Amino acid sequence: MPPAPGHRPGAGDPDLGHLRPTGVERRVLVAFRTGAWAEAGGEEVRAAVLVALLCSAGDSRRAAAPALNLRGAVVTGSLDLAYREVAVPVHLDRCRFTEPVRLTGAATRTLQLTDGELPGLEGRLLTVRGDLRLSGSTVRGCTSLENVAVSGTLHLSRMHLHHPQGRALSAGGAVVSGGVVGRGGLRADGECRLIGARIDGGVLLEGARFAHPGGVALCLDDLVTNRLACSDGFTTDGQLQLRGARVSGVVTFAGARLHAADRALRARDLAAGELILTPAAVEGLVDLSRAHAGALRDSVDRWPAALRLDGFTYEHLLPVGAPIGVAARCRWLARDEQAYRPHPYEQLAGHYRRLGHDDDARRVLLARERRRRASLPPLRRVGGFLLDGLVGYGYRSWLAACWLLLLVAVGTWVFTARPPQPLDPAHRPHFAALVYTVDLLIPIGAFGLRTAYDPVGGTGWVADALIAAGWILATALVAGVSRSLRRE
Numbered sequence: 001m002p003p004a005p006g007h008r009p010g011a012g013d014p015d016l017g018h019l020r021p022t023g024v025e026r027r028v029l030v031a032f033r034t035g036a037w038a039e040a041g042g043e044e045v046r047a048a049v050l051v052a053l054l055c056s057a058g059d060s061r062r063a064a065a066p067a068l069n070l071r072g073a074v075v076t077g078s079l080d081l082a083y084r085e086v087a088v089p090v091h092l093d094r095c096r097f098t099e100p101v102r103l104t105g106a107a108t109r110t111l112q113l114t115d116g117e118l119p120g121l122e123g124r125l126l127t128v129r130g131d132l133r134l135s136g137s138t139v140r141g142c143t144s145l146e147n148v149a150v151s152g153t154l155h156l157s158r159m160h161l162h163h164p165q166g167r168a169l170s171a172g173g174a175v176v177s178g179g180v181v182g183r184g185g186l187r188a189d190g191e192c193r194l195i196g197a198r199i200d201g202g203v204l205l206e207g208a209r210f211a212h213p214g215g216v217a218l219c220l221d222d223l224v225t226n227r228l229a230c231s232d233g234f235t236t237d238g239q240l241q242l243r244g245a246r247v248s249g250v251v252t253f254a255g256a257r258l259h260a261a262d263r264a265l266r267a268r269d270l271a272a273g274e275l276i277l278t279p280a281a282v283e284g285l286v287d288l289s290r291a292h293a294g295a296l297r298d299s300v301d302r303w304p305a306a307l308r309l310d311g312f313t314y315e316h317l318l319p320v321g322a323p324i325g326v327a328a329r330c331r332w333l334a335r336d337e338q339a340y341r342p343h344p345y346e347q348l349a350g351h352y353r354r355l356g357h358d359d360d361a362r363r364v365l366l367a368r369e370r371r372r373r374a375s376l377p378p379l380r381r382v383g384g385f386l387l388d389g390l391v392g393y394g395y396r397s398w399l400a401a402c403w404l405l406l407l408v409a410v411g412t413w414v415f416t417a418r419p420p421q422p423l424d425p426a427h428r429p430h431f432a433a434l435v436y437t438v439d440l441l442i443p444i445g446a447f448g449l450r451t452a453y454d455p456v457g458g459t460g461w462v463a464d465a466l467i468a469a470g471w472i473l474a475t476a477l478v479a480g481v482s483r484s485l486r487r488e
Contacts, residue, residue: 025049028070035066040073040095047077047099054086067091074098081106082122089130092116100141110152113137123148131178134159145171153178153201156186163190164212172196179225182208191238193219202227202249205234212238214261220245230256231276242267251293252276260284264304267291278302278320285337288312300328307335309344317351326352326360330367340375342368404441407469411437414462420453427452441470 021029024043031038032053054068067089075097083105091112100120101113110130113121120141121134131152134143138160145154154176161168168190179201180194186208193216194203203220206229210217217238220228223245230240234256242251243266251272256279258264264284268291275293277286282304290311299320317324324332333344345368352361373384415433422431429452436449440463455463 019046019049019052021049024073028068028073029053031070032068035069037069037071037091038073039071042072042074044076045070045073047075047079047097050075050079051081051084054081054088054090055084069093070095078102081108121145128152131155138162139168142167143169143171145169145174147173148175150174150176150178154180156180156182157184159186161186161188161190161192165190167191167193168212169193174199177201179204185209187211188217191216191219194223195219196222197224199223199225201225202229204229206230206232207234209235210238210240211236214238216241217260223247228252228272233257236260236264239263240265242270244269245271247272250274250276253279255280257281258284258286263287275314276320277304279304298324300324300332303332303335305335306337307332308338309333309336309347310338310341311343313347314351326357326363330364333364333367334371340372342372345371403469403473407441407466408434408437411440411462411466414459415455418456418459420455420459420463423452423454437466440466441473443467443471443474 022044024038024040025045028038028040028045028049030036050068050070069091071093073092073095075092075095076099078099079097080102082102084107086106086108089110089112090108091110092114093112094115095113096117097119100122101118103111103121103123103126105125106123107127108129110133111128112131112133114133115136116138118137118139118141121139121143124144124146126132126145126148128148128150129152130150131154132148132150133155135155136158140162142163143161148154148171154174159182168188169192172193172195174194174197176197176199180199180203182203182205184207186205188208188210189212191212192210197220203223203225204227208230215238217236217240219239219241221241221243223242225245225247227249228242228245228247228251231252231254234253236257237259239260239262240258245251245267247270249272251270251274253265254276258279258281260283262284263286264282265286268287268289270288270291270293272291272293274295274297275291276297278297278299279302285306285308286304287308289308292312293314295316295318296314297318297320300322302320317329329348333348336344345364349361349364349368352358352364369384373381376384412433415436419431419433420436429449431449431453436453439449454460
C-alpha cells in the first residue's frame with residue numbers, strides 16, 4: 001500500500017527505537033496510521049515491531065489510530081503483550097507465528113487471530129473489550145484462556161486445537177458475555193476444559209469434534225450458561241463432562257455421537273431447563289445421577305444402551321416422534337446398569353400421577369418390585385414370585401379375585417360330582433357345592449358348612465388345598481396392599 005500523500009516513511013510514526021523497519025514493516029506502519037489492511041504476502045514481520053507499534057498506540061499522539069490490520073505475514077519472534085494495555089483493535093489474519101503468542105493479563109479491544117498458525121496461545125487473565133476471534137486458526141500447543149473476560153463473543157469456529165498429549169484448551173473461569181461459538185468444524189485433539197466458566201450468550205458447538213481417547217475430551221463442569229448445543233454432528237472420542245453445570249435453557253445432544261471406553265457423558269448434578277437426549281450414537285455410559293431437567297425430550301430408538309438415573313428428576317417427559325408408553329418407559333429404567341435403586345421408578349410413577357395416569361403409575365411401581373426381587377437372595381426371591389403371581393405385589397389386587405374365581409369353579413365342580421357326607425345325620429344343613437367351596441376358601445369359615453360336612457375319598461385333599469389356598473390368598477392380599485400403601 002502506498003504511503004499517504006505528503007507522508008514520509010518514519011515521520012510521525014511511533015518511535016521504534018533501534019528497530020529498523022523493513023519494507024513490509026513500513027507498509028504495516030502506514031496501514032496502522034491510516035487504518036487500512038497491510039498485505040504481507042508471506043513476508044516476515046518481526047513481532048517486536050508489532051509490539052512497539054501496539055504499545056505506542058496508547059500515546060496521545062497515536063490515540064486516533066483505528067486498528068492494526070495485517071494479513072498473510074510470518075510473524076517472527078515472540079508477540080508478547082503480557083500485562084500491557086492495547087488501545088486499538090488488532091486484526092491478524094492468515095498469519096503464521098514462529099513462537100507462542102503471549103497475552104497474559106493484557107487488556108485489548110477487539111482481538112482477531114483468524115485463519116492463522118500458532119505454536120501456542122497464552123491468554124490467562126486476558127481482558128477483551130469486544131470480540132475475541134480465533135476462527136479458522138490452528139494452535140499446535142496449549143490455548144490458555146483461563147479467567148479471561150470477554151465482553152463480546154468468543155469465536156472458535158473452524159479452529160483446530162492440537163495438543164493430543166495434554167490440554168488443547170484451558171479456559172476455566174472464563175467470563176464471556178456474548179457466548180462461545182464453535183460451529184462449523186471446530187476440532188480439538190487433546191483435553192479441553194471450561195470448568196466454572198460463565199458464558200452468558202450460550203455455548204454453541206454444533207458439528208464440533210473433540211478427541212482425547214482414554215481421557216476427558218471436553219470438560220464443562222460447573223458451567224453457567226443459558227444454552228448448550230452439542231448437536232448436529234457434535235462428536236466426542238473421550239469423556240464429555242457436565243458435572244454441576246447450570247443451564248437455564250436447553251441442553252441438546254440431538255444428532256450427537258458420543259464415544260468413550262467407560263462413561264461417554266458424565267452429567268451428574270446437571271441442572272437444565274430442558275434436556276434433549278436424542279444422540280445419533282452413544283458408546284459408553286450416560287450418567288445422569290442427581291441431575292434435574294425441567295423437561296426431558298428423548299426417543300426410544302435413540303436411548304443410550306447404559307444409563308445411570310439414580311436421583312435424576314424431571315417435570316415433563318416429551319417424546320420426540322412417536323409417543324412412548326409405560327412399558328417402554330420401564331424398559332428405559334431397566335437400562336440403568338447399577339444395582340436396584342428405587343428412586344428412578346418412584347420419579348417415573350410420580351410423573352404419571354401428576355398426569356392423572358394412576359394405572360400407569362402402578363405398573364411402574366410393580367416393575368420396581370420386580371427389579372428389587374432380582375437383587376434378593378434366592379429364598380426371598382421365591383416369596384417375591386409368589387406375591388407377584390397372586391396379587392402383583394398389591395398393585396394388581398384384581399389377580400386375587402381371578403384366583404378366587406378359579407378356585408371356586410374347581411371346588412364347585414369337584415364337590416358337585418362327589419358331595420361330602422354330613423358329620424351329624426340328625427343335623428344336616430342344606431348343602432350347596434358353591435357355598436361349601438367358598439366356606440373352605442374363607443379362612444374364618446363364615447357359612448358353617450365346613451364343620452357340618454366331611455369330604456369323602458380324594459376330595460379331602462381338594463378341601464385341604466382350598467383351605468390352604470384361602471389362607472395364602474388372604475395373606476398375600478394383605479401383605480401386598482400394605483406394601484403398596486407403605487411404598488406410596
